[in-house]
Amino acid sequence: MSAEQRTNPVGKVKLEEEEKGAVLYNVDPIIMKYHYEIDYMHSYAQDSPFFEGLSKGELWGSKCPVCGSTFATPRGHCMNCGAKTEWMKLPLEGKVHTYTTCYFGSQEFLAETPFTLILVEWPDVDTFFLSRLLGVAPNEVKIGMPVKAKFRRLSQFKPTDVYFVPSDI
């Protein structure tokens, strides 16, 4: 649009046409496609050391210095007494507390199905850790099965940088 057109409201004023058009599914009523996406600048904030740990092949939970509560999934403050927690290194071997194999999933993970989810438990830790279990057929997973952590070589800085496999493989 020229400077003349912008400043002269009665001349050759014309809204530019869009080439893209609309994607219509129906006209009665009108149902059309609407696209929406966004990139976030997400901070892991106080949880950052956990993700840094994964990149070093370490698994970190939390321990409360006041009441002694222990958490397999880290949290900055204690859910039982409110005190600031300390970092606590977890053993790389634990046991399956519960499990499922997902044959469907959210859109983001559909391509990865079927995948097996587990909660990992450790004998001296009060809470669990959610992860994926690889290297075992769905019908062979058992509650109580010993599992060991493995780490991606190239970190994505996501909780899936760690995953578990049966201890005996």
Next chain:
Amino acid sequence: MRPVYMIAGGITKFAKASPRKDFRYMVKEAFDQAMADVPGLTLDLIDGSVASYFSDHFTRQLMAGIMVHDYLGLTPKPSKRIESGGATGGMCIQSAWEAVASGRMDVCAAFGFETMSHVNTWKGNEFIALASDTNFDYPVGGFYTGYYAMMVKRHMYEFGTTEEQLAAVSVKNHGNALHNPYAQFPAELTIEDVMKSEMIADPLKRLDICVMSDGAAAVILASEEMAHKLTDKPVRISGVGTGTDAMRMADRPSREVILLPHENAADYKDLKYPGVHSFRGGRTAAKEAYEMAGITNPLEEIDFVELHDAFTSSEIQTYEDLGLCKYGEGGKFVESGAASLGGKVPVNPSGGLLACGHPVGATGLMQGVFALWQLQGTIGQHFNGDDTLQIKNAKRGLIHSHAGTGTYITVSVMERGF
């Protein structure tokens, strides 16, 4: 606190997609149905409203609550939006209850909706999974059916619950819905049908899981004076309770069972609680509501229950949280027929979420509407003359709304007030 009554309710037929009516029009339809049941109630007598919808993602519209309040003709009166995941509808009713109980309002409208058809099912599952910790849970494979599958696996391990017992819930609820004209997915099923349906997340199969829906529902709450002025069939909300638990299922501790009056510690001496097999928030909500309503033995003192059966497994787990049976006995409870129509305490006579559908923000209000009609004895009148689902002489019912992996849970007790 003042006594609070529910005086009217309305609901749209839940459907996979309702493209001809947007969320405002859907609520308007439910609201007008409620208003039609109390002809003396005019808009000027309504002091304000509470809006219930779960996800801004589904609506693609922020401040959708005020748009409904506006559409209903209630501006410039007070209104607010409540959001608490799957429990949003139950929480909305409790928020309206607070407005009336406190004396701030004499008449308060509570309405809810969800328009889940605007994205495909797997994108919808993604939106729902964003209601799990997005640092630690969602990226691992965020999928609510997966989370519930892990919880029921542990329930099966602790208590011996079977897949056939889960299937029995599906058969019961889909069957009840055959007589509910508002239900999205009525079906005559057998245990075998459910067992043979597609595996989604072991052990939960397609027919163990509710569907996504478009729909709306509304109820009107009033003070004692206004309730008796406006209807000869008021229903009192005699107890409200709310419980919570850690957002992350992995953070659930292992402690002792929170006991209801009719239970004792010896019943559970070796049980680690809640772990991931039970909902501590559900038990907490029930305990608070029972104390307010004066209930000491729920199985004997409640005539029916409408509870949040997004999964067959959560219905079984919730029998236990509500104290209808002991922890661990939920599977046997459904098998015994106690929860069936004509049983000791019919559970989800409407068909529940499994068969009615689960337009999240409307769901808790749907339970309120069906419970209201049960207690008024007007099921036949509202269900095109079919009163098969009417529980004879129902005097007291319970509604239960549930979010996350048991993260927010509400229990409200309703009783005949005439």
